[in-house]
Amino acid sequence: MSEANYDVIIIGAGPGGYVAAVRCSQLGLKAAIVERDTRLGGTCLLRGCIPTKALLECAHVYDKARESAKYGVITTGVSLDFTAVQGYREKTVATNSKGVQFLMRKNKVEVLSGHGRLAGKGKVSITAADGTVKTVESKHVILATGSKCKDFPGITIDHKQIVNSDDILEIQKVPKSLVVLGAGAVGSEFASVYASFGAKVTLVEYADVILPIEDEEVSKELEKIYKKRGIDVRTATSISKAEVAGDTVKITLTPKAGGESVVIEAEMLLVAAGRAAVTGDIGAAGTGVKVDERGFVDVNEFCQTGEPGVYAIGDIIKTPWLAHVASHEAVLVAEHIAGKHPHPIRYDRVPNCTYCDPEVASVGLTEKAARAKGYDVKVGMFPFAANGKARIMGSEGGFIKIVADKKHDELLGVHIIGPKATELISEAVLALELESTVEELFHAMHPHPTLAEAMGEAAAAAFLGAPLNA
Numbered sequence: 001m002s003e004a005n006y007d008v009i010i011i012g013a014g015p016g017g018y019v020a021a022v023r024c025s026q027l028g029l030k031a032a033i034v035e036r037d038t039r040l041g042g043t044c045l046l047r048g049c050i051p052t053k054a055l056l057e058c059a060h061v062y063d064k065a066r067e068s069a070k071y072g073v074i075t076t077g078v079s080l081d082f083t084a085v086q087g088y089r090e091k092t093v094a095t096n097s098k099g100v101q102f103l104m105r106k107n108k109v110e111v112l113s114g115h116g117r118l119a120g121k122g123k124v125s126i127t128a129a130d131g132t133v134k135t136v137e138s139k140h141v142i143l144a145t146g147s148k149c150k151d152f153p154g155i156t157i158d159h160k161q162i163v164n165s166d167d168i169l170e171i172q173k174v175p176k177s178l179v180v181l182g183a184g185a186v187g188s189e190f191a192s193v194y195a196s197f198g199a200k201v202t203l204v205e206y207a208d209v210i211l212p213i214e215d216e217e218v219s220k221e222l223e224k225i226y227k228k229r230g231i232d233v234r235t236a237t238s239i240s241k242a243e244v245a246g247d248t249v250k251i252t253l254t255p256k257a258g259g260e261s262v263v264i265e266a267e268m269l270l271v272a273a274g275r276a277a278v279t280g281d282i283g284a285a286g287t288g289v290k291v292d293e294r295g296f297v298d299v300n301e302f303c304q305t306g307e308p309g310v311y312a313i314g315d316i317i318k319t320p321w322l323a324h325v326a327s328h329e330a331v332l333v334a335e336h337i338a339g340k341h342p343h344p345i346r347y348d349r350v351p352n353c354t355y356c357d358p359e360v361a362s363v364g365l366t367e368k369a370a371r372a373k374g375y376d377v378k379v380g381m382f383p384f385a386a387n388g389k390a391r392i393m394g395s396e397g398g399f400i401k402i403v404a405d406k407k408h409d410e411l412l413g414v415h416i417i418g419p420k421a422t423e424l425i426s427e428a429v430l431a432l433e434l435e436s437t438v439e440e441l442f443h444a445m446h447p448h449p450t451l452a453e454a455m456g457e458a459a460a461a462a463f464l465g466a467p468l469n470a
Helices: 017-026 042-047 049-066 082-106 185-196 216-228 323-337 367-372 388-393 421-433 438-443 453-463
Strands: 002-011 031-035 110-113 115-118 123-127 133-143 147-149 177-181 200-204 232-234 237-245 248-255 262-266 268-271 275-277 310-312 352-354 359-364 377-383 399-405 411-418
Touching: 002 017, 002 115, 002 323, 017 031, 017 082, 017 323, 042 049, 042 082, 049 082, 049 185, 082 110, 133 323, 177 185, 177 262, 185 200, 185 216, 185 352, 200 237, 200 262, 216 232, 216 359, 216 367, 216 399, 216 411, 248 268, 310 323, 352 421, 359 421, 367 377, 367 399, 367 411, 377 453, 388 453, 399 438, 399 453, 411 421, 411 453, 421 453, 438 453
Parallel strands: 002 031, 002 133, 031 110, 133 310, 177 200, 177 268, 200 232
Antiparallel strands: 115 123, 123 133, 147 275, 237 248, 248 262, 352 359, 359 411, 377 399, 399 411
16 A cells, blocks of 8 residues: 655655755645654664764864873873763764754655565555554655665674774773774774773774775874874784684784784674675565665666666765765755756766875865876875964874866865864865965965864975975
């Protein structure tokens, strides 16, 4: 039996799904959102972006408190109450989730609880927690089912001592020692957090550098700073075996280039080596929705699948797995459904952010990628050690690097490692979006004293050949 007719039904209430619901409502479309979790917000809000950044903020405050004497602020007995830390994380998540619920009410979006799947042309079936099933009808469907932690071949996750990124959010005490497998954004952030909290951290990465998608100079700078922080970084290394032995995990590290393996022990192993699209039970069989062998849904530049009226966004399509990407795809799809003729997304202008200490952020081409594309590259760099505000903050590590084309002075990419990098990158995103030249970025006046001055100085280095204050 079919119930209720909608203009749009969105399956999944993460940053793709709920933003799609809001924008559809703003455009006058009757929208409903289907979510099987008991709370709205998806992986990003419940198990990803928001809780991890809450932990990172706690780690930052703890680090600052322990070094407060250099600012003339004398504290005694600074210690970490990890139970309170976890309470802060959960409170932050709950507040944000309630915010999404409020947005649904404000925009008159109906929330349908249960597991949603395609059930024929213009139909979605919803299986509730008690097993009851109802079918609703809609002119359009947006698949926004997100991703989940990916298993790693040869390693059995017991969710106690060998854990994934969901599990480690719920642990009750800081492990004395932690090995992190995978030095992408997730692994690098958790390595940073638990090093600050006092764990002995080993970070293992199969690639030759940590944060392998970033500019190589940035990756090397982060590795240097991590080692100064006491993090044992093992690049070009894999974990060939991991087994629980009493209170420890025995972990076999094998060099990529060959050579002798070594066994180390840790209280906990975090597997942070990838995620998988949640598309195994979306009702794609018998429809025009094509799912490849890796679980990704095929879409065109407007996120349309091969099934008329069905779209897919976020982590289930082959675009960067980032919350802000999913949200922009959500707006694109909502406006496409409403006949607004939106422009396809420029995925080469997506900002990448890693919220470790120091922060890392980038947009556009790396130096290596720019050279590979045939550009005659010029580079400008400015260290935060020469920035007055960074000195005031006691955050002098890192730099801003600008990659540009010599011939036309075209801005190609900006790469930042240092304080507030994830905030500073927005200027570079706008500059790329507006197709600014390096000269224009240099002449844009940056207030003093600010961290943002470093952007102007890096532009000066690229445009003039040298910065003005270093």
